Amino acid sequence: MNWSRFKSHFYHNADLGLSLDVSRIPFPDEFLATMAPRMEQAFAAMEALEKGAIANPDEKRMVGHYWLRAPQLAPTPELRAEITDTLAAIKAFATQVHSGAIAGPKGKFKNLLVIGIGGSALGPQFVAHALGQPRKDKLAVSFFDNTDPDGIDYVLNTLRGQLAKTLVVVISKSGGTAETRNGMLEAIAAFKAASLDHAKHFVAVTGAGSKLDATAVSENWIARFPMWDWVGGRTSELCAVGLLPAALQGLDIQAMLDGAAAMDVVTRTPSIAQNPAALLALMWYFATDGRGAKDMVVLPYKDRLLLFSRYLQQLVMESLGKEFDLQGRVVNQGIAVYGNKGSTDQHAYVQQLREGVNNFFVTFIEVLKDRDAKTSLEVEPNITAGDYLQGFLLGTRDALSEKDRHSVTITLADVSPRSIGLLIALYERVVGFYASLVGINAYHQPGVEAGKKAAGGVIALKLKLSAALAAAPGQRFTAEELAAHIGASEQTELVFKILEHLAANKSSGVKKRAGAHWHQAKYSR
Numbered sequence: 464m465n466w467s468r469f470k471s472h473f474y475h476n477a478d479l480g481l482s483l484d485v486s487r488i489p490f491p492d493e494f495l496a497t498m499a500p501r502m503e504q505a506f507a508a509m510e511a512l513e514k515g516a517i518a519n520p521d522e523k524r525m526v527g528h529y530w531l532r533a534p535q536l537a538p539t540p541e542l543r544a545e546i547t548d549t550l551a552a553i554k555a556f557a558t559q560v561h562s563g564a565i566a567g568p569k570g571k572f573k574n575l576l577v578i579g580i581g582g583s584a585l586g587p588q589f590v591a592h593a594l595g596q597p598r599k600d601k602l603a604v605s606f607f608d609n610t611d612p613d614g615i616d617y618v619l620n621t622l623r624g625q626l627a628k629t630l631v632v633v634i635s636k637s638g639g640t641a642e643t644r645n646g647m648l649e650a651i652a653a654f655k656a657a658s659l660d661h662a663k664h665f666v667a668v669t670g671a672g673s674k675l676d677a678t679a680v681s682e683n684w685i686a687r688f689p690m691w692d693w694v695g696g697r698t699s700e701l702c703a704v705g706l707l708p709a710a711l712q713g714l715d716i717q718a719m720l721d722g723a724a725a726m727d728v729v730t731r732t733p734s735i736a737q738n739p740a741a742l743l744a745l746m747w748y749f750a751t752d753g754r755g756a757k758d759m760v761v762l763p764y765k766d767r768l769l770l771f772s773r774y775l776q777q778l779v780m781e782s783l784g785k786e787f788d789l790q791g792r793v794v795n796q797g798i799a800v801y802g803n804k805g806s807t808d809q810h811a812y813v814q815q816l817r818e819g820v821n822n823f824f825v826t827f828i829e830v831l832k833d834r835d836a837k838t839s840l841e842v843e844p845n846i847t848a849g850d851y852l853q854g855f856l857l858g859t860r861d862a863l864s865e866k867d868r869h870s871v872t873i874t875l876a877d878v879s880p881r882s883i884g885l886l887i888a889l890y891e892r893v894v895g896f897y898a899s900l901v902g903i904n905a906y907h908q909p910g911v912e913a914g915k916k917a918a919g920g921v922i923a924l925k926l927k928l929s930a931a932l933a934a935a936p937g938q939r940f941t942a943e944e945l946a947a948h949i950g951a952s953e954q955t956e957l958v959f960k961i962l963e964h965l966a967a968n969k970s971s972g973v974k975k976r977a978g979a980h981w982h983q984a985k986y987s988r
Contacts, residue, residue, distance in 0.1 A: 469486045471486070472484070472485045472486040474736075474739050476739070479726065480877070480885075481739065483742060483743065483871065484871060484874070485743070487872075488746045488750055488870070494745075498748070502741055505895075505900055506741075508895075509731075512525075512895070513530075514536075515539075518906060520789070521904055522906075522907055524906070525538075525693040526695070527694060528701065528702070529727055530546060531702050532701055532724040532884070534546040549703055552688065553688065553710050554710060556711075557710035557711050557713075561713070565685065567628050567664060568659065568660075568663065570628065571628065572602060573602060573625065573628040574604075574625055575604045575631075575711050576606070576607065576618070576631045576650065577606050578606075578607040578633045578643055578647055579608065579635065579646075579704070580608055580609065581697070581911075582697040582700075582777060583668075583699070583704055584606055585777050586705045586774060587604075587606070587708045587709070588606055590705060590708075590719070590883060591604045591709070594709070594712075594879075600713050602630065605621060608646075609642060610641065615646065619653050626664075629664060630664055630666065631650055632668060632711070633646075633647050633665060633666070633675060635675050636670045636673065636696065637670060637675075638673035638675025638677070639673070639675075641918070647675075662682045665679070666679075666688070667679035667687045668687075668703045668707060669689075670689070670691070697778045697781050697782065698778070701720060706720075718879070719880045719881065719884035719887075722885040723885065723887055723888035725884075726884070726885045726889050740893045743871065743889070743893045744897040744900060745900075747759070747798060747893070747897050748897065750869055751824075753900065754796065755797045755798045755799070757823050758798070758799040758800070758823040759775075759779070759801075759825075759826060760824070760826070761826045762805050762826065762827050762828065762856075764806065764828065765828065767878045768804065769803070772800065772801065772803065778894060779800045780797060782898065783796055783797050783894065783905060784796065785797065786909075786910075787903075788901070802826075805852070805855055806852060806859075808859075809855055813862075816863060817863055817868065818866065821866075821867065824870060825868065826871050827859075827870055827871070827872040827873070828872075828874075828875070829875070830875050831876050832876060833847065834849070873889075924958070927949050928945060928958060928961055929965070929973075931948055932988040933988055935988075936987075937987060939985035942962055942986070945962070962986045963975075966986060973986055973987070974986065974987055
């Protein structure tokens with residue numbers, strides 16, 4: 464690497480407080496010019512999307528998450544009013560909760576339990592961790608983000624004795640997402656066990672007329688906030704999905720929106736050199752040969768950005784991981800994303816990154832401001848812990864470059880509501896541009912739906928097995944015998960896995976007797 468190349472390929476925007484260094488991706492001098500016509504098409508597609516075009520053709524939907532921070536750009540007065548009215552309602556609701564005007568049976572709420580999964584949890588979790596101040600937050604936040612009973616119990620144990628002062632936000636667009644529904648039912652049971660009326664604690668964020676919406680109305684929950692079909696879960700952090708939990712936590716949601724809006728203005732610029740999202744999308748394209756040939760390792764050198772790689776996993780992989788392109792051709796596109804944080808990774812997988820399989824490129828995220836305190840302890844003469852953190856980042860970057868391992872570096876001035884908004888908006892735009900470059904629909908998720916359908920089949924099979932065992936009390940079956948008994952011999956492996964799970968949980972009533980070999984074990988009720 465050299466200073467001349469760095470100067471040529473270092474993007475800096477003082478107004479945003481953000482820089483992007485792409486000089487360590489070894490694209491040739493003519494690459495940006497060669498890709499300019501394709502980027503012009505991507506700019507045009509994005510412009511049409513923001514004006515209300517059907518950008519998700521499979522589901523025949525508009526894609527409007529950019530309007531959330533610029534309602535004036537929404538294509539109809541009705542949509543503009545919905546966005547602004549919802550934001551005002553979120554702010555007013557949070558203010559009432561903080562003041563005690565909306566309270567529980569034993570006074571002001573002190574805790575917030577958010578129930579959701581995927582985009583309804585990853586964004587709120589990332590923001591809560593990045594911006595929270597445990598001793599200053601208005602409400603202490605926890606999450607149900609899975610259907611794992613032990614995980615649910617873990618969270619409930621942290622709230623033991625505090626449910627009377629706990630507000631619950633249930634987030635599900637359809638209201639039928641199994642994991643979220645299960646978490647809601649578990650929470651309701653916990654409130655009932657504590658002799659509390661859950662409806663006086665619960666808030667819904669959901670689509671109008673959904674199952675969750677109907678439940679909230681019939682049970683007279685405290686409040687309901689909308690989710691719209693033109694906002695996908697992975698781009699929902701800046702609607703009620705993310706803004707309501709953040710506002711209740713006491714975070715500055717307007718600053719987040721303003722940061723995102725500022726980034727959107729810059730990334731609408733139809734000039735590659737002046738558009739950080741276009742530059743980053745082209746680096747993804749070059750680094751992965753435009754077909755996901757390499758993985759993306761995200762290394763934020765900031766503890767508060769620990770969850771950013773998890774957030775990006777959904778945003779990038781659910782958006783770009785597609786079997787077909789827009790013409791219906793099989794392309795098997797996608798970019799795998801993983802990461803943790805620096806400098807933790809100096810002692811974890813950087814060894815492989817430098818000397819193992821060269822099947823990745825790295826995104827380093829640097830934050831210039833070390834801490835809020837005016838002074839930092841000198842751990843050595845004239846050296847602070849923050850100096851070491853930067854040293855590890857820059858040193859690791861050089862060590863990787865020495866071994867022809869490629870990287871980009873994003874530099875933020877600080878971690879603040881505004882900079883988090885900037886970061887979210889930057890990557891939302893990058894994903895959209897990259898999808899245009901490779902010709903796929905970034906805004907649907909057929910693979911996720913296939914997984915849900917398959918899970919439903921497993922649940923149906925479990926019910927058949929339970930019914931068959933209950934109908935033959937005391938009779939013992941091997942997995943093969945029971946599969947044949949219910950006419951599911953082709954699913955014997957699934958039958959075995961389900962029986963093992965049932966036998967491990969006493970509440971099922973299923974007992975297991977070991978056989979000479981594992982597959983000869985017998986199960987009974």
